[in-house]
Amino acid sequence: MFGDVDSYKNRENNNNYDETLVKLLEEKIEALTKEIDKLRQDLNWYKTELEKLLAPPYIEATILDILPDGKVIVRSSSGPNLVVNVATNVDVSKLKPGMSVALSQRGSTIIDILPNREDIIVKSFELIEKPNIHYSDIGGLEDQINELREVVELPLKNKKLFEELGIEPPKGVLLYGPPGTGKTMLAKAVAAESNATFIHVVASEFAQKFVGEGARIVREVFELARKKAPSIIFIDELDAIAARRIDIGTSGEREIQRTLMQLLAEIDGFKALDNVKIIAATNRIDILDPAILRPGRFDRLIEVPLPDEKGRKEIFKIYLQRMRINENDKLNYDLIAQLTDGFSGADIKNVCTEAGYMAIREGRESIKFQDIIRAIDKIKKKNLRKAINTRTEKYL
Numbered sequence: 001m002f003g004d005v006d007s008y009k010n011r012e013n014n015n016n017y018d019e020t021l022v023k024l025l026e027e028k029i030e031a032l033t034k035e036i037d038k039l040r041q042d043l044n045w046y047k048t049e050l051e052k053l054l055a056p057p058y059i060e061a062t063i064l065d066i067l068p069d070g071k072v073i074v075r076s077s078s079g080p081n082l083v084v085n086v087a088t089n090v091d092v093s094k095l096k097p098g099m100s101v102a103l104s105q106r107g108s109t110i111i112d113i114l115p116n117r118e119d120i121i122v123k124s125f126e127l128i129e130k131p132n133i134h135y136s137d138i139g140g141l142e143d144q145i146n147e148l149r150e151v152v153e154l155p156l157k158n159k160k161l162f163e164e165l166g167i168e169p170p171k172g173v174l175l176y177g178p179p180g181t182g183k184t185m186l187a188k189a190v191a192a193e194s195n196a197t198f199i200h201v202v203a204s205e206f207a208q209k210f211v212g213e214g215a216r217i218v219r220e221v222f223e224l225a226r227k228k229a230p231s232i233i234f235i236d237e238l239d240a241i242a243a244r245r246i247d248i249g250t251s252g253e254r255e256i257q258r259t260l261m262q263l264l265a266e267i268d269g270f271k272a273l274d275n276v277k278i279i280a281a282t283n284r285i286d287i288l289d290p291a292i293l294r295p296g297r298f299d300r301l302i303e304v305p306l307p308d309e310k311g312r313k314e315i316f317k318i319y320l321q322r323m324r325i326n327e328n329d330k331l332n333y334d335l336i337a338q339l340t341d342g343f344s345g346a347d348i349k350n351v352c353t354e355a356g357y358m359a360i361r362e363g364r365e366s367i368k369f370q371d372i373i374r375a376i377d378k379i380k381k382k383n384l385r386k387a388i389n390t391r392t393e394k395y396l
C-alpha cells in the first residue's frame with residue numbers, strides 16, 4: 001500500500017523534473033536562436049563591408065551626348081571621351097547631357113546616376129541670400145565700414161553714378177588683421193546693406209575638402225555668384241591658396257598653385273562694375289604672393305586691427321546692452337575697456353557670454369558688474385595659456 005504511494009510520488013517528482021528540464025531547454029533554444037539571428041546579421045554586415053572594401057572603384061564621368069542607338073558619349077574624370085553602354089538597371093530616359101554618372105571599373109558601362117555635382121559643391125559653401133548683420137552690430141570699425149561702403153556697397157547699389165563719372169571701383173578688397181577682429185562680420189554686413197547674396201568660402205577647404213578640384217570649385221563659385229548677382233564672394237583665409245611659394249615641387253603645392261591661377265583668371269575676367277564683388281580676408285598679409293595684390297585684383301587693402309580702448313568700449317556696449325544687468329550695478333565701461341587691452345572683438349564677446357554663464361551657474365537672472373570683471377580675468381588667463389602653448393609647442 002505504502003509502496004504504491006511512494007511510486008506515485010516518485011512519478012510525480014519525475015514529471016515535475018521533466019517539465020522543468022523541458023522549459024529550461026526551450027529557453028536555451030530560444031536564446032540560441034536569437035544568438036544565431038544576431039550572428040547572422042553580424043555576418044551579413046561584415047560581408048557587405050568586406051565587399052565594399054574589395055570592390056573596385058567606379059569612374060566618375062559627365063554625359064556629353066546620348067546617341068540614337070542608346071549608347072552614350074561621356075567625358076570620364078580620368079581623361080578621354082568614351083562611348084559607353086548603359087546597364088539595364090539604369091533608366092536611359094533619365095540620362096541628360098551634363099549629368100554625372102558612375103562608370104563600371106573598366107569604364108565601359110554606365111552603372112549609376114550620381115547626384116548633381118554642382119549641388120554637392122554648392123552645398124558646401126555658406127550661401128546666404130541676405131545675412132542678418134548690420135553695421136550697427138560692429139563696434140570700433142567706423143573707418144573700415146565707411147571705406148567698404150564706398151568701394152563695395154555704393155558701386156553695387158549705384159552703378160550708374162560710377163559709369164557717368166567714369167570711375168572704376170576696386171574689384172577685390174582685402175581685409176587683413178588678427179583673428180576675431182570682425183573681418184567676416186564686416187563682409188556680411190556689407191552684403192546685407194547692399195542687398196547682395198553672400199557666398200562664404202574658406203580657402204583652406206579648397207585644398208583639403210576637394211583634393212584636385214580647387215580650380216574647378218573656384219570656377220563654380222564665380223558662376224554661382226554671377227547667377228545670384230548682386231553678390232559678394234567672401235574668401236576667408238586667403239593665405240591658404242595665395243601664399244608666396246618658393247618651391248612648388250609637390251603635387252599638393254601644384255594643386256594650390258592651379259587654384260590660385262584660376263582665382264586670378266576669374267578676377268581678371270570680370271569688369272569692375274559687374275555686380276559681383278570679392279572680399280577676401282587674411283591674418284597673414286606678410287606671406288601673400290604679390291601677384292594677388294596687383295592692380296585690378298585685390299588692390300584695396302583695408303586693415304582691421306585689434307580694437308583700441310574706444311573700440312573695445314563700443315563692442316562691450318553692443319553686447320552688454322542686449323543682456324540683463326543687475327539693476328543695482330552701474331557698468332563702468334571705461335574700466336572694462338582699460339582692462340581688456342589686447343582683446344579682440346571675439347574675446348570681448350566671449351567675456352560677455354562667460355559673465356552670463358557665471359550668473360546662470362549661481363542661479364541669478366541678471367549679470368553683476370563683478371561677473372564681467374571675473375570673466376575678463378578668466379579670458380585673459382585663457383589667452384595667456386594659449387599664447388604660451390603656441391610659443392612653446394615646438395620645444396616639447
Ligand SMILES: Nc1ncnc2c1ncn2[C@@H]1O[C@H](COP(=O)(O)OP(=O)(O)OP(=O)(O)O)[C@@H](O)[C@H]1O
Binds near residue numbers: 179183346
Ligand atoms: N568689431 C566687432 N564688433 C562686434 N563684434 C565683434 C567684432 N569683432 C569680432 N566680433 C565678434 O567676434 C566674432 C568673430 O568675429 P569675425 O568672425 O568677424 O572675425 P574675423 O576677423 O573674421 O576672424 P578670423 O580671422 O578668425 O576669421 C563675431 O561673430 C562677433 O561676435
